[in-house]
Amino acid sequence: MSVIHSLFSAFLMYSRIPMPQVEWKEENRRYALCFFPLIGCVIGALLLLWFEISRFLSVHSLLFAAVCTAIPMAVTGGIHLDGFCDVCDAKASCASKERKLEIMSDSRIGAFAAMHLALYLLLQTGVFSQVEDRRLMTVCALCFVLSRALSGLAAVTFRSAKREGALQQFSRPAHRTVTIAAEVLILCGCAAAMLCVDSIAAIGALLGAALTFLYYRIFSYKTFGGISGDLAGYFLQLCELAGFFGGTIAHLIGGSIA
Numbered sequence: 001m002s003v004i005h006s007l008f009s010a011f012l013m014y015s016r017i018p019m020p021q022v023e024w025k026e027e028n029r030r031y032a033l034c035f036f037p038l039i040g041c042v043i044g045a046l047l048l049l050w051f052e053i054s055r056f057l058s059v060h061s062l063l064f065a066a067v068c069t070a071i072p073m074a075v076t077g078g079i080h081l082d083g084f085c086d087v088c089d090a091k092a093s094c095a096s097k098e099r100k101l102e103i104m105s106d107s108r109i110g111a112f113a114a115m116h117l118a119l120y121l122l123l124q125t126g127v128f129s130q131v132e133d134r135r136l137m138t139v140c141a142l143c144f145v146l147s148r149a150l151s152g153l154a155a156v157t158f159r160s161a162k163r164e165g166a167l168q169q170f171s172r173p174a175h176r177t178v179t180i181a182a183e184v185l186i187l188c189g190c191a192a193a194m195l196c197v198d199s200i201a202a203i204g205a206l207l208g209a210a211l212t213f214l215y216y217r218i219f220s221y222k223t224f225g226g227i228s229g230d231l232a233g234y235f236l237q238l239c240e241l242a243g244f245f246g247g248t249i250a251h252l253i254g255g256s257i258a
Contacts, residue, residue, distance in 0.1 A: 006031035007038075013170070015039045016077040026173035033152040033174050034182040037190075040148040043075050044141030051137045065128035069121055072144065072240075083233020084120065085113035090230075097224055101162065104230045120237065127244045135198040136251045139205050142197075143243035146190045146205075147236050150213050153183040154227060154235070158217060161226035168229075204250025208242030 005028035011019045014036060022028050047068055054064040073081065090100040092112035103110075109117075131137050155171040156179045162168065194202035216235040220227045227235075 002027055003031055007035045009170075010035040011039060013166075014079060015042070015075055017042065017075065029170050029173050030175050031178060031182075032170050033155055033179050036152045037145045037148040037183075037186050039075065040144035040146070043072050043144040046071050046075065047141045047144075048137060051131075051134065061129045061132075062125075065125045065131075068128040068131075069125045080233035080236045081117065081120075083230035084237040085109055085117055086230040087234035088116040089113040091223075100224065101228075104228070120241065124241055124244065127241070127248050130248050130252070133198075133251065136201050136247060138197045139194050139201045139247045139251075140244050142190050142194050143205055143209070143240050143247070145186065146194075146209050146243060147239040149183045149186040149190060150209065150239060151232050151236050152179060153187070154213070154216065155232065156180060159221065159226035161220065161224040161228045161231070166229035167227065167232050198247075198251065200254035201247040201251040205243040205247030208244075208246030209239050212239040212242045 005022045008019045008022045009024075009029045010032040011017050012021070013032070017039075050064070050067055050071065053059075054067075086104040086106075089106075089110040089112050090103040092110070093100060093103055128140070131140060155167060156174050156176050160168055160171065191202070191206055194205060212235065215238075216227075216231070220231050220235075224231065
């Protein structure tokens with residue numbers, strides 16, 4: 001039952017999808033990170049469904065892109081964007097590591113976070129407005145799975161910046177070997193699916209995700225001494241945007257050359 005409870009725990013924590021309530025104990029979170037990418041599958045499936053509906057109804061590209069931006073927020077409740085905003089405020093403070101960690105714990109949003117959030121949503125909407133091909137849309141949808149698999153892998157392999165926190169509640173009780181194996185398997189499957197659908201867009205998306213993962217490791221260790229829940233959310237959002245942007249630009253370049 002711990003596997004099923006881990007599935008429920010992952011969806012209860014990282015999504016707004018209704019799930020049966022389970023007792024909040026470490027045993028029920030042992031394999032939760034293994035199921036984290038499944039939330040990305042739900043988001044990707046909804047995006048593909050919206051793509052088909054919008055094409056059938058001839059929806060304007062701007063409305064299509066705006067709904068694409070809204071779907072992940074509706075599924076997750078914005079939990080990862082919250083971490084993104086907290087890290088943006090901390091980065092802009094130019095304070096010590098300890099003070100930055102305190103800023104990230106503050107529930108209030110600062111001016112720098114608001115500006116970065118507006119820019120992020122604008123860029124994401126802009127990228128989706130360029131998606132007119134079903135193959136490219138599929139690659140973008142798979143980015144939501146890819147980012148969560150990378151985030152889960154980092155959670156059990158990267159050093160932690162804090163002893164307590166939302167991320168530690170999942171990474172500490174996680175079965176490390178099983179989680180690493182599951183995330184690597186999902187990453188390989190996701191990459192293979194992308195390459196089969198649209199090899200050119202896939203290369204751009206995978207390159208964007210890989211560079212963001214490297215940046216996540218370097219930035220987190222250098223600035224905070226490790227990762228935290230907020231930093232994981234920050235990475236997730238950047239990874240998705242880099243994947244969308246890289247895949248879309250590669251697709252456009254490939255189309256112009258052809």
